[in-house]
Amino acid sequence: MDSILVINAGSATLKFALYPRCGDTPGEIAAHPSFAAGQIDGLQPGGRLRLCPSGADPVDLAEPADEAQRFDVALQAVQAHVAAVAPDAHIVAVAHRIVHGGRYYRAPTRLDDTAMMLLTSLTPLAPLHQPHNLAGVRALRKAFPALPQIGCFDTAFHADLPELETRFALPQALHDEGVRRYGFHGLSYDYVMQVLRGCSTRAGGRVLMAHLGSGASLCGAREGRSVATSMGFSALDGLMMGSRCGQLDPGVVLHLWREGWTEAQVEQLLYKESGLLGVSGLSADMRLLRRAADDGNPQARTAIDLFTYRLTREAGALAAVLGGVDVLVCTGGIGEHDAATRAALARALHYLGVELDGTANTAARGDGIAALHSAGSAVEVWVVPTDEGRVAAQAAWALLDTR
Known part of the structure; x- marks a missing residue:
């Protein structure tokens, strides 16, 4: 069963969910909720590492001797959990929620070295999120070197904002350099609009x-x-x-x-x-x-x-x-x-x-x-309970299908 693994890496948590393919339409995934979903808590230094599967009791994880290995322990727990609850799943790509795409990315994209360099340059614009989002990408690229890593951006839903909505009352040169309004929570708003069309x-x-x-x-x-x-x-x-x-x-x-x-x-x-x-x-x-x-x-x-x-x-x-x-x-x-x-x-x-x-x-x-x-x-x-992971999975499937 071909599936997309969605990762949302933060400073203290690593949220994950698996979304299976459904049908032949580009971007189409199963209508039922994601399975093999949950999060790892305690990624911050001194935190208590725990696997918290959706609908199940938390499980304490072994604490690493080296604080720098906390992310590795979390990834190993995610892999083991997915293998245990979805043994037939064939992961074909990893989709990452990334908060800021800046002026570089208006749609989902493959996260190659160039993309990572550009996205890292946006860290000052989202210091709470961007470093951890990208740390998750780097860790998953290392863990799954053969899998496509796909970035899905919170700013993308707002990519076509009207000109006046994007402008600050600053000189044109600064606007041209990217000092403008972008908007966030786009994956959530995208999902809400999808749901609203149906009801x-x-x-x-x-x-x-x-x-x-x-x-x-x-x-x-x-x-x-x-x-x-x-x-x-x-x-x-x-x-x-x-x-x-x-x-x-x-x-x-x-x-x-x-x-x-x-x-x-x-x-x-x-x-x-x-x-x-x-x-x-x-x-x-x-x-x-x-x-x-x-x-x-x-x-x-x-x-x-x-x-x-x-x-x-x-x-x-x-x-x-x-x-x-x-x-x-x-x-x-x-x-x-x-x-x-x-x-x-x-x-x-x-x-x-x-x-x-x-x-x-x-x-x-x-x-x-x-x-x-x-x-x-x-x-x-x-x-409407949001599901940012579903939007990321849809976008990743659509990008893979068009390629």
Whole structure:
């Protein structure tokens, strides 16, 4: 059974899933969920290495004597797990989620030495993700030297953004060098649009998608194509996130530099010490913050309220660009599981005709696609659990088939 192995390598986790071929149509894979899926936790120095298969209990892995071998141990565990649960699978390629393709890659591509060099040059634009994405590629190239390694980019879904959406008010020379808005979470938005076409007659209209998780962004689509998004040049822009600041006056950065902060300190602050974590002083996890706020923690309540306010503000901006909203979709860890955030967003967009079915919203817990709008709502509201791996697998199959 020919299959694509999809890898999403991060700083602390390695997510994986196997997607089998289905039919003869380019890019067509089985409609059922991926199998041999899960993740390895504890890749960070000092972490606890564990294999966490989907739908099964975690299994502790042997700790390597050398910290530099943690990734090798993780890969060996993935290979062993896939061989055990899918012995008939024939892996024909590895597809990698890569956050930033910059101006170089607008579509999936084979990851040869030239591609790796160009993608490495984009590391400053996505320091939380790009180095780990590429470390995963290097490790898989070494482990499977005969297999095609295919990069699938979060920026690709936004490749055809309108000119004005991509521009900063900076000199033309900088724009020509690639200092422009790109947009992210593209694999997730691609998947959401695919699902929406199958369940809503309005999918070709004005769609506002909210990917809300540790990373968070909004995307406005028309006719299934991205026309506006909250993230820009880097994955810092737009919404407040788990530990990232979101939109920030660049004057703050200049001020910190004048105060003696180093570039590394500012980067640490903006990417890892801000957002829900920074405001609350407690956690980047919305679930924990909800419990703390219910127990009377004022900083947790402020963090939640600010997250909701920033979401409302950005959603209003994208709705204005779209000229209204026909469909609102929530996805990502918070978007799929946190009914209170969805309810707050719906209340804020009531002026656009959004009316939520409270019972349906409370019942939606991220375990499936669900319609959340009331019968009288002028805007459809959906929750769609995302599957970035499926989009990466589809893209990899399509690239292999066209070759």
